[in-house]
Amino acid sequence: MSSVKQNPGLYKIVVTHYVVAAFCFLILSVMMLFSVNAFTGHYFHPQILAITHLAALGWGTMIILGASYQLIPVVLETELYSEKLAWVSFGFFLPGLLELVYSFWVFVPGIHMQCGAVLLMLAVILFTLNVYLTGRKKKQQTIQEDFIFSACLCLCFTVALGTALVFNFTISIFAQDHLHFLKLHAHLGLIGWFLLMLIGVSSKLVPMFLVSSYQKTGLLTASYYLIVIALLLFLVDSYFWGLGFSTYVIFAIGAAGIFCYFMFILKCLRSRLRKHIDLPMLSSFLSFILLKIGILIVPFIVYFHLKNSPATVRFSMIYGEFMLLGWITALILGQTFKTLPFIVWVKRYEHLTGKFKTPMPADLYANNLLKAQTISFIIFCLAFMPGCYFVTMPLLYIGVAALMVTAILYITNVFVVLFHKTITYGKL
């Protein structure tokens, strides 16, 4: 007999990550309100750096780490190596994040920024170690494992490079300028960490939630190698020669990898057993559209960069927004209400199933709040991204206001799920 056990001890660590991430999302939207002007300029700006790191680490990474402790054992079909290690990692991550984001916001590249970076570095190393030791117990290797391990390694390299860049503010480490390494740091994070991790986990979860009969992994294998090759080529090419015509070729390789992933998702959708697609899954599909738009912006960044046009800054800015605040945020906004209700439902109802009529996991969140959250998020995307490109202040303010509403609705719904009281509808 084999089945992945839902370890009750995991509940606290997973939920803590979700709650902290939800607060980070709310703080992020408030910070954006106070820095709307910064979005009209260059992305290398203290407030933009603070917001980007809060979005990438406090929001995106925090929730991925929390979900990973629950889902990696499911994806790797084995139990988590250590909960203690997870807590220690969290204990380094949160103060590290706060120190780093505050230091960027006030832009004091001193001891606090350095300590923050080092703490984050320790946290991600411990997380990677926990994932590696979890996967080591498993006999059969799968493509999902390759995605997840590669993503964890990329996270370590991203944070290591980020830490070096933080020290570079005060001690001269790199010969080239800061911005040269910033794009390597950003892409290691966006493509290496987020994209690989999200493909790895979603390639198991999407077929599971859709109850798809598509079992082939050829497209995923192609996707993995194409993305990893493109990333490595980009890092080497960009480090030695900067952006050039070769960047288009590298982009094409990476885009082909992402296309393979989309084809996999499409095949899962077509062969799905469950015809009805719920709102959290729709939000996840919206995230794929935002990812596509983000990817399509890349050739424009390269084109205007090669022409030395200032338009490259605007395109870079909206590229980052589509990736972090568009794709990753939409995916989290949807998948939170696929994963969190299950986690809470197992805790509240597992012992009652089969004895009493109970609510289902999807009954644990407020559907109306989720609908309103999805609408306000779409308004954010429709207002903020064009507002940022055309530098239109009213659109930027509408966008930020919509994001704040999204964050408030999201955090409220998270608490609706967490504070759900056990109810039964009579004996079976």
Add this chain to the structure above:
Amino acid sequence: MANFDITDPLSFLKEQMMETLRLVTDPELYINIIDLGLVYGIDIDDSKKLVNVKMTLSSSYCPMGESIISAVKNCIEGHYAGYVASVDLVWDPVWSYDCITEEGKRLLGM
């Protein structure tokens, strides 16, 4: 899908238990586990009052696996006083679309 031997004196009880297991629903799909074709068979040791349910899950990494197993045990023990239930998860034959009953397909909108 389970088969019942009419010559088996416990076949009626097995059939009854199978019907009772229709009360156990997959929390994600809202379809009972019998129409999903997850239950392969039931063995009863009447002298020891032991019931063993042979079943599978739609995938070995199903995160709701433990809940479904727990529901199966609760359901049998709750409806048949004195019986102790156990579940054997089996992966051969592997569950597929073909295991779903016509009623299950109708409920899923297939």
